[in-house]
Amino acid sequence: GTSDSAGSGDSSGESDQFRIGLEAGYAPFNWTQMDDANAGVKIDGNAEFAGGYDVEIAKKIAEGLGKELVIVKTEWDGLVPSLNSDKIDAIVAGMSPTAERKESIDFSDNYYKSDLVMVVKKGGDFENATSIQDFNGAKVTAQLNTFHYSVIEQIDGVSQQPAMDSFPAMRVALESGIIDGYVSERPEGVSASAANENFTMVEFTKGFETSEDDTAIAVGLKKDSDLTEKINEILAGISEEERIEIMDAAIENQPAAE
Amino acid sequence: MEAVIDIQGLSKSFGSHEVLKDINFSVDKGEVVTIIGSSGSGKSTLLRCVNLLEKPSGGKIIFNGENILDNKHDVHQYRRNLGMVFQQFNLFNNHNVLGNCVVGQMKVLKRSKEEAEKIALKYLKVVGMDSFVNAKPRQLSGGQKQRVAIARALSMEPDVMLFDEPTSALDPEMVGEVLRVMKELAGTGLTMMIVTHEMEFAKEVSDRVVFMDKGVIAEEGPPERIFNEPTQERTKEFLKRTLKQ
């Protein structure tokens, strides 16, 4: 390990560590693996390693900052408090820079942008949909407190189901036929349909109208952090092709793809 | 006369500790049998075996001609014929004095509330506790508890009463009163088995005295004979110490 435990280190700006928080359970952005295959990074205070798109980006940032990358595995709801209480220096966890989040933390420039898709049952009525309007009459939901849920109303005549707490719950609901589909982002959709033979992902030619803030993801930083500028510089140095390459590698390397 | 309860070869062990050994005796209808003997000799255990609160290890208990230790026998049905006054009283803590005397009548004998209360009050009056109907057991003195326990058992109007030291917490005056009530009851044909330490009481009330010693019946007979001409060495010794006190 790089330090004896997650909370013991003083993570002020002067240290030679770059501590980032993530769930390590949101493949392909971030996941946990048992060894350092594919250049996985040791999780602080833990025997496992983290990998994924976020981890690769974080490596580049740490390198650019000239600091050692330390990964703190924290539940999603604990990320913002961790950042604000200086337990971590940045959130690199597939987090979108929404206006509301911006009230409590700052964000870097975007380091990924994804499209919305619909995950449905393979062989079901909606497998071959191309427009969101094809989901007229369908029972559709999305994760609570995400813009995924608020865009559902763009589908005319949709039967919008109560929002759900987590992706696992939605996948169970989909599999059991309680819903016909859930709104998701491309990487999750690719992974879900790859992992579960009963699922498939619908990509839209006529899709949802979304705002940049929602579909993009960025590094979360403490308000007025002096890291923001440096990180933006480093991110600017990663080209669009390079990002796609990293994401494709992540999708390929993610545990479910084995 | 016909035996109401006939105990044959009854034994009881707690683990390796044999408390009752080959007990044989019977009680006739309307008879009053007192059981005397030193502390720990098995008197309470015998009463508890008779109404099956302890499962006998062996032997038979014949009640009205049937062996109630037979598996086919309905224990609860059998127990309705027996009333018991415990050495430790065991009043129902969640009921007041009246409730203690009423609940069994209503639930077991299916008497109406009015009838049950009338009967309860009658027996509470007998033991002088009718003015305490509202009191909870924890608010009663020792003697008061014992009297309520007696009233509770009598309210069930059983055929056979098992009394485990029914006068231990009573003042002598009350003992006299209880004695009077018991004699009255015996007159109405109630059968009684009474464990007691009061020899005077035993002498006065009983048709027959059973002397227990170390888990066996050492001697039994009419009170005059047991108290005046005991045949067994152990009985003599017990009574000698007792009477000269």
Next chain:
Amino acid sequence: MEAVIDIQGLSKSFGSHEVLKDINFSVDKGEVVTIIGSSGSGKSTLLRCVNLLEKPSGGKIIFNGENILDNKHDVHQYRRNLGMVFQQFNLFNNHNVLGNCVVGQMKVLKRSKEEAEKIALKYLKVVGMDSFVNAKPRQLSGGQKQRVAIARALSMEPDVMLFDEPTSALDPEMVGEVLRVMKELAGTGLTMMIVTHEMEFAKEVSDRVVFMDKGVIAEEGPPERIFNEPTQERTKEFLKRTLKQ
């Protein structure tokens, strides 16, 4: 002789129910006082007030010249001087017979385990319970429990013993034995207050008899006088019923 305990104007009410009214009496060192009276007259409550298990509603209890109802007084310190045998025994359910007699000695008197056990065994022998050291209270007969309760109180070797019907569950033979022990103890200067229903016992053991009636001391005096020439109407009536029994 000097009074160990001097009770002045003691009263006790439970709610509106006045159980003790203006009780005045004192006990001298080495004296044996028995308290008699009918059930519910307040005898147990009086004993319980003396060792402050019930808080008196009024009056004074002077012990060794100090009013222990004064707020400044250390109740626990005071209680070490008193031993109590309860009417309901109240053996510690989580200790076996030996543990019941040892725990107080070790925790309160800070005696060593060996010493405590030696003393406990001495008194358990006195009451004939030394072979039951391993038994749990629930495995004992009524009389056995009472004897352990006596041994437990004696093991604390107090100055004053409060006995609430110490012989109620004992066979007459055991009563004789306990009587003998008590006399021995009285000989060693132990002061005793004994509530009892056994008039014979009261006659034999006591230096003074207190007759309680409805929460007041109706009469007191040496046993010969109380039993042979009572002056109060109530006493006469109580004794008449008692003795003719």
Next chain:
Amino acid sequence: MTLEWIFRIVEQYWPMFLRGAGVTLLIALIGTVLGGLIGLLAGIVRTIPTPERGLKKIGLKLINIVLSIYIEFFRGTPMIVQAMVIFYGAALAFGYHMNPIIAGVVIVSINTGAYMAEIVRGGIISVDKGQYEASQAIGMNHIQTMMNVVLPQVIRNILPATGNQFIINIKDTAVLSVISISELFFVTKTIAGNNYRYFEAFFVVCILYFIMTYTITLILRYVERRLDGPDNYVIAANPMDTAEDIKRKTQGM
């Protein structure tokens, strides 16, 4: 966290908060009551004296095994999993779509029942054996004994632990959002998500939880005092009647 935002959130969303609290309270209340009944029932069954006769003995043994499995299974697995298995399982296996609230009540009750069964067991152990024997001695059967004598005393002794269980239920209903129940916690997450005022919204929900649990505590304390009854008792006829007086009066009997 600002006071202003708290007021704004409360002002704007109080009907949502109230409805959420209502759903939570409803499920927790019914769940605790039904769970308590299950627990008492389990207590009755588990204390049935082993019968002598072969068939009955085997039957009782079987029931007891089933009961143990029930208790260990429902205590041993997370309620969220139980909820998902029952709710989605029913849909998946039988195409049966339950009403989520009813499913929630069922799940909370069954779950609470498993815990209450153990609490009741502890309560029964602590009731003096003499109480059971005295009831048996006047001819009560097992159920009558338990209903009229033992369980009333058990209930009084386990009230504090039951209060705990109620409070746990109020908080544990939060997992029922997984079966689309809009209980208080989920509602709060929604509100927080709407505004990204997590601190404020959770502050409000904490206060709501606290109000609910504290109210329950107060009610249970009141019930305890009621069950204990007055410390005093009323003497029916004349006060301070002792034996003699009464004897004199009843001499004519």
Next chain:
Amino acid sequence: MTLEWIFRIVEQYWPMFLRGAGVTLLIALIGTVLGGLIGLLAGIVRTIPTPERGLKKIGLKLINIVLSIYIEFFRGTPMIVQAMVIFYGAALAFGYHMNPIIAGVVIVSINTGAYMAEIVRGGIISVDKGQYEASQAIGMNHIQTMMNVVLPQVIRNILPATGNQFIINIKDTAVLSVISISELFFVTKTIAGNNYRYFEAFFVVCILYFIMTYTITLILRYVERRLDGPDNYVIAANPMDTAEDIKRKTQGM
């Protein structure tokens, strides 16, 4: 859900599962023990007889009020909120960074203590008042009485409810993932998230939970039997000695 996947997950991730289970068990165990001690302590304090003297009386009253606030506050708010307030609050307010595991143990203990305090209260109520009086009568003070006589009986009676609490703790530690503790549930979510095999991962965790809780049940049952002691007792000298014999033997005394 396929059996194949279950095996694959277990094969691949068993060290993670085990470590997660270890963390969960550690926190739940220490939390229950410390919480139990807090509960017993609260029981001792809450039963101190009200002293007569002014100052002591006020002091005791104050302590009791603080105790009530503690109990109501920690029962009345969700543990996840407590965890966040304590863990992140300490860092924010004092710049003090706790070790997450220690923070977790502290939070679970304090929380459990509040529940155990109520359970202990129920247990004390159910101990016969005579036990307390007899201890007092031989001169024991309040603490000696509670330690040597009352609480040992309480502990035996509340063991089943304590088992509940332990099991609840095992499951409730799940919320501690919010303060970066990799306990079993978080680990499982991670594994599920990695593979998108939710059913399988949660099936495994259910089994692990069940193994842990059932083991605890078995251990507690064993402890109960040990505490109850043998039904039989050994007579020191000769069996069936009754009073006379012993008297004869001890006549010489």
